[in-house]
Amino acid sequence: MNMQTFLGMDYNVWWFLVFGGVISGYAILDGFDLGAGSLHLFLNKEQSRRIAINAIGPIWDGNEVWLVIGGGALFAGFPVAYAAIFSAFYVPFMIFMVGLIFRGVAIEFRSKEPMLWWRKSWDIVYCVASILISLSLGLMLGNVVEGIPLNANREFAGDWLSFFNPFAILVAITTLALFMMHGAIYLTMKTENRLFVKLHLLANNFTIFFVVSFVITTLYTLLYIPHLSDFFRSHPGYFTIPLLMTLSIANIPRQVKKGKYRYAFLSSAATIALLLIMVALEVFPFLLYSPVNPANSITIYNGASSARTIKILLIIALIGTPLVGLYTSFVFWTFKGKVRLDEMSY
Amino acid sequence: MDVEILARIQFAFTIGFHYIYPPLSIGLGLILVIMEGMYLRTGNKIYEQAVRFWIRIFALIFGIGVATGIIMEFEFGTNWATYSKYVGDIFGSALAAEGIFAFALESGFLGILIFGWNRVGPRVHFFSTVMVFFGSLFSAVWIVVANSWQQTPAGFHIVGQGMNARAEITDFWAMVFNPSSVDRLLHVWIAAILAGAFLVLSVNAWYILHKKHLEIARPSFKIALTVALIFSLLQLFTGSRSADGVAKYQPAKLAAMEGHYDSSARADMFLLGYVNKKKEKAVGLSIPGGLSFLVHGHFDAPVRGLRSFRADERPSQVNAVFQFYHIMIIVGMAMIALSIYGSWLWWRKKLFDKKWLLHVFVWGVVLPQIGNQAGWFTAEMGRQPWVVYGLLRTSDALSKTVTANQIIFSLILFTIVYIVLFILFIFLLNRKIQHGPVDHGTKEEIEEGARRDNPMLEH
Numbered sequence: 001m002n003m004q005t006f007l008g009m010d011y012n013v014w015w016f017l018v019f020g021g022v023i024s025g026y027a028i029l030d031g032f033d034l035g036a037g038s039l040h041l042f043l044n045k046e047q048s049r050r051i052a053i054n055a056i057g058p059i060w061d062g063n064e065v066w067l068v069i070g071g072g073a074l075f076a077g078f079p080v081a082y083a084a085i086f087s088a089f090y091v092p093f094m095i096f097m098v099g100l101i102f103r104g105v106a107i108e109f110r111s112k113e114p115m116l117w118w119r120k121s122w123d124i125v126y127c128v129a130s131i132l133i134s135l136s137l138g139l140m141l142g143n144v145v146e147g148i149p150l151n152a153n154r155e156f157a158g159d160w161l162s163f164f165n166p167f168a169i170l171v172a173i174t175t176l177a178l179f180m181m182h183g184a185i186y187l188t189m190k191t192e193n194r195l196f197v198k199l200h201l202l203a204n205n206f207t208i209f210f211v212v213s214f215v216i217t218t219l220y221t222l223l224y225i226p227h228l229s230d231f232f233r234s235h236p237g238y239f240t241i242p243l244l245m246t247l248s249i250a251n252i253p254r255q256v257k258k259g260k261y262r263y264a265f266l267s268s269a270a271t272i273a274l275l276l277i278m279v280a281l282e283v284f285p286f287l288l289y290s291p292v293n294p295a296n297s298i299t300i301y302n303g304a305s306s307a308r309t310i311k312i313l314l315i316i317a318l319i320g321t322p323l324v325g326l327y328t329s330f331v332f333w334t335f336k337g338k339v340r341l342d343e344m345s346y
Numbered sequence: 347m348d349v350e351i352l353a354r355i356q357f358a359f360t361i362g363f364h365y366i367y368p369p370l371s372i373g374l375g376l377i378l379v380i381m382e383g384m385y386l387r388t389g390n391k392i393y394e395q396a397v398r399f400w401i402r403i404f405a406l407i408f409g410i411g412v413a414t415g416i417i418m419e420f421e422f423g424t425n426w427a428t429y430s431k432y433v434g435d436i437f438g439s440a441l442a443a444e445g446i447f448a449f450a451l452e453s454g455f456l457g458i459l460i461f462g463w464n465r466v467g468p469r470v471h472f473f474s475t476v477m478v479f480f481g482s483l484f485s486a487v488w489i490v491v492a493n494s495w496q497q498t499p500a501g502f503h504i505v506g507q508g509m510n511a512r513a514e515i516t517d518f519w520a521m522v523f524n525p526s527s528v529d530r531l532l533h534v535w536i537a538a539i540l541a542g543a544f545l546v547l548s549v550n551a552w553y554i555l556h557k558k559h560l561e562i563a564r565p566s567f568k569i570a571l572t573v574a575l576i577f578s579l580l581q582l583f584t585g586s587r588s589a590d591g592v593a594k595y596q597p598a599k600l601a602a603m604e605g606h607y608d609s610s611a612r613a614d615m616f617l618l619g620y621v622n623k624k625k626e627k628a629v630g631l632s633i634p635g636g637l638s639f640l641v642h643g644h645f646d647a648p649v650r651g652l653r654s655f656r657a658d659e660r661p662s663q664v665n666a667v668f669q670f671y672h673i674m675i676i677v678g679m680a681m682i683a684l685s686i687y688g689s690w691l692w693w694r695k696k697l698f699d700k701k702w703l704l705h706v707f708v709w710g711v712v713l714p715q716i717g718n719q720a721g722w723f724t725a726e727m728g729r730q731p732w733v734v735y736g737l738l739r740t741s742d743a744l745s746k747t748v749t750a751n752q753i754i755f756s757l758i759l760f761t762i763v764y765i766v767l768f769i770l771f772i773f774l775l776n777r778k779i780q781h782g783p784v785d786h787g788t789k790e791e792i793e794e795g796a797r798r799d800n801p802m803l804e805h
Contacts, residue, residue: 058457061412065453071419072442078776079434079512083369086423086430087745093424096758098763101413105767108409112774153509154748155427186456304515305435306505310437320446327454327477334465 001131002306011310012300013076016315019307022073024276026066028146028182028269033060035183035206037103037130040123048118049123054345055108055190058335061106062328064100069324076203076313080154080303081287088148088156089140091282092163094134103129111346131176134262138175142168145228145279147289147303149337150296154303167225181252181269189342190339200256203264207253216250231282238281245274352753353425356760360417363720363764367411369614369718372486372535372544374404375479378571379480381545382472389415395731396566397475398463399783405460406774410767412453417760428509428745429733434500435514436521437492444488452481454705484539490531494560496734498595500524504737526591530725531780533584537721540681541576541714547681548568548711549779551704562783564698571692575685586640593641596735598660599728601652602667604628604637607705613637613649616672621665628668661730670723677717684710 004011034058043049075082086093110119143163151157184203190201221228232238248270255264277334283289304310309327378400385393417442422430430437458466458474487722501520502513515521546719547570553563579805592600600606605621605628606613619630642649652660661667683704691697696706733740 027509058461061409061456062450062453064412064416065450068416068419068449069442069445070436071416071423072445075419075422076438076442079431079438081429082423082434082438083427083745086420087425087427090745090748090752091423093420094759097417097420098759100416101763101767104413105770108406109770109774112777147464153746155745201475235595258798263610305438308518309435309439311513312515312518313442316439316443316446320443324446324450324454324735327451331457334462340464345461 003313010309011314012077012304013285014314015304015310016280016287016300018314019070019073019126020068020276020280022066024273026063026070027272027276029066030065031179031272032056032182032186032265033063034130034134035179035181036187037126037183038180039184039202039206040127040130040133040329042197043198044120045195047091048198049119050111050341050346051191051195051339052187053110053126055187055339056343057107057346059331061104062331064104073313073317077305077310078287078298078300079305080301081298084150084156084288084298084303085140085144086156088158088160089143089163091160092136092139095191096133096140097138099129099133100127103133107346110194112288114192134176134179135172138172139168141175141279145171145283145286145292147286147297149292150288150290150298151293152296154288154298156295167217167220168341170213170220174213174217176211177206177213178268178272181206181210182265182272185252185256185265187265188283190267190337199275203261204253207256210321211249218343228282241274241278245271245278248274348747349744349750349753352750352757353748354740356425356753356757357421357721357759358492359764360414361762362722363768364411364414364418365718366715366721367407367414368482368485369534369538369541369714370407370477371404371542371547372482372538373540373714374400374407374537374545375475375482376541377542377546377570377573378475379479380573381566382475384569386468386472392562393449393657394785396562399562399778401459402778403775405456406771408452408456408780409769410771411428413767423746424756425745426743427735427747429738432512432738432743433492433496433734435512440488440492440495440522443652444485448481448488449486450481452478452485456705456768463574474790475781483535486534487531490534491524491527493725494527494530495521495524497530497654497729498507498525498591499688499734499737513734525595526588529584529587529591533581533588533721536577536584537718539583540574541718543570543574543577544681544707544711547707551707551710551716552779554698555701555704555708559782559784560590566695568692571685571688571697574681575689576680578685582682585675585678589640591772596729597650597725598652598655599639599667599725600641601655602661602728603648603671603724605664605668606637606649607651607653609628609651609654610648613641613651614648615640616668618672618676620667623664654745658731661728663730665729667724669726670720670727674717674720674724677713677720681710681713681717687690718741 006014021093036052036056040049040052043052071082074085102125106122106129110122110126113119140163143165146165146167148156148163149158181203184199184206188196188199188203232242248267251267252264254270255261285299285301286297287300287303290296290298305313378397381393382397383398384390385397423435440461455474455477458471459478462471462474499513501515501517501522501524504511505514506512525802546566548569550563553559554567589600601613604613604616605619607626614628614631614632615633615636616628616632619627619628621633638647638649639645640649652664661738687701688697688707691700691703729735729741731741733743
């Protein structure tokens with residue numbers, strides 16, 4: 001295979017970076033609105049819930065686009081991995097997708113009728129769907145990190161019930177906790193008065209929830225799946241990344257206490273990115289590892305599209321990413337500041 | 347039932363349901379751009395109220411379109427893993443481009459469209475409306491390019507053998523502009539615009555019949571009627587170009603569309619009829635030699651028939667392809683007839699006098715929907731047994747690891763979810779229509795707008 005390189009890295013590595021970047025963007029952006037949804041039922045008053053929904057109202061749809069771009073990036077650059085992952089995770093993914101549908105519908109439909117029972121029912125749908133989505137994302141991530149059995153055609157060769165193993169469940173809970181913390185911090189930036197005070201407290205509580213589940217997951221990994229940290233044992237220089245991540249986590253309650261919610265939000269965004277960088281370093285160059293028969297694993301080379309397609313994709317990303325960045329910033333800038341309800345609000 | 351038929355039913359069901367919404371977004375997008383442009387130019391509050399009203403409906407339609415569309419993107423991977431590997435190198439780049447260029451543009455600016463009225467100025471808002479419309483047009487580009495490549499593959503070569511064979515790009519632009527891309531894209535775009543126009547016509551016809559919001563309903567109706575007239579006539583042209591393309595590149599599909607079996611005979615063009623599969627003959631009301639004329643320019647020229655294709659290389663459901671194709675044409679003609687008749691009455695200044703016509707327009711909203719679905723079924727069933735024409739069979743394209751039970755599980759799940767979704771959609775759409783375009787406190791401004799001179803839209 002002829003490898004073209006750019007800045008010392010071949011195109012497949014570059015596309016892996018692009019894909020990782022999109023996934024991080026998705027986790028950071030949809031992470032806070034999924035988190036806001038997951039903690040929705042902790043808010044009691046109808047008015048509070050309405051403000052919380054409108055805090056994500058104009059942007060959640062744009063955030064979800066990152067999932068579509070991520071799916072497209074995987075399909076385009078690494079079709080073998082795309083095919084294997086989605087046919088393997090058939091059941092969790094269907095639940096994930098039904099969750100996505102119901103969540104979007106709940107946001108859209110909730111405000112359309114004034115009756116309390118109507119709104120309360122959609123609140124429950126919205127919250128449960130957000131939790132299910134976060135958990136299933138974490139569950140799939142956990143299984144990708146651990147690896148799943150693949151056959152010689154690089155297709156899943158196991159039982160889907162095995163996805164519900166302790167490590168994947170721990171990752172799922174950690175993901176949910178991370179999103180809830182991230183979402184609570186986001187909402188503090190968008191709210192005022194009593195609701196704001198409540199969210200400040202929730203942000204603290206969810207930070208504790210996250211730290212506890214993260215520590216348990218880490219301990220479990222080090223004790224029972226030690227090979228997942230092989231990379232960091234053999235590359236001590238990269239220890240800076242877990243170090244940075246720990247500092248970034250520690251900075252969250254510090255900034256929340258000081259009332260600097262924007263910095264707290266940036267710290268939790270950095271935490272998400274650093275966590276995913278750690279995952280990427282651990283799995284690289286595998287996209288889907290097959291622990292039973294490692295020869296069947298899918299890597300960024302044997303699971304990739306042709307060199308020509310990857311080159312086209314990189315050009316598309318090069319043109320498209322600044323554009324997306326530009327109008328995403330414009331939209332966020334338009335809706336900056338505290339939520340103000342008007343006649344077009346949800 | 348086996349995995350193949352279940353997976354096909356699931357795909358047809360989920361794509362068919364999805365395909366109600368994006369065409370409406372595209373068509374409504376154009377109407378929003380026209381209405382808001384007129385508001386910016388004239389400053390007439392009537393258009394502002396109309397735009398605000400249709401944006402609320404647009405948001406509802408767009409929301410369901412996004413939710414059901416995400417399912418489609420991942421369904422390739424869940425149910426059609428072999429297909430995904432086969433076409434990933436080609437299809438993937440189109441899909442990635444759709445995500446990054448079209449979908450992000452649309453969703454990003456939609457927030458401003460719906461919630462930005464008090465946050466940005468009217469020009470920036472208009473710009474956002476135009477961007478949302480462009481975004482929806484672009485998203486149709488990539489998905490139709492990908493589908494057209496499956497109909498008429500170009501710009502690729504095959505690498506590997508057996509189960510590991512896959513198509514790789516050799517020429518990106520030849521792939522994008524494959525022989526059927528442009529014709530099919532124009533056909534899809536125009537069909538989408540008609541879907542939007544007939545929705546606006548339907549709602550406003552209902553208002554006029556019930557003597558509600560007349561100041562807004564009449565000019566809106568006329569805008570939509572103009573759009574419907576222009577685009578239903580243009581559709582004749584793109585439809586005939588598409589048929590030429592099918593004749594040239596997919597002769598088995600063409601033969602199935604007209605139920606033509608005998609290669610040595612002239613081919614008729616049917617208006618109505620059915621295919622008798624046992625006798626291998628289509629019967630019904632037809633123009634003798636019409637298809638021969640379409641393909642070769644002579645009424646007596648023979649056209650290649652289904653019998654000349656091996657049984658496993660031609661569509662098995664010939665009658666279904668035949669019926670869907672003719673339903674599409676009948677519906678298209680009905681839209682042209684309605685638009686021309688309505689425009690003629692408008693010219694005679696009698697547009698809103700004929701109550702029966704307004705009733706027809708109220709129900710006319712289903713015409714483009716039927717046409718869109720029938721058109722896609724013709725295109726997709728007519729391509730069978732191939733998923734990539736001449737290269738990859740549908741039966742080979744499945745996910746090898748997914749079992750029939752898993753598909754039944756998800757099919758039941760989707761059926762329930764989509765039925766609930768559809769009921770809620772109709773319920774909310776109805777509520778929004780009943781509420782109408784007039785916001786509180788703006789009635790005087792509307793009446794003021796209605797009094798102002800507006801020669802183009804004068805009754």
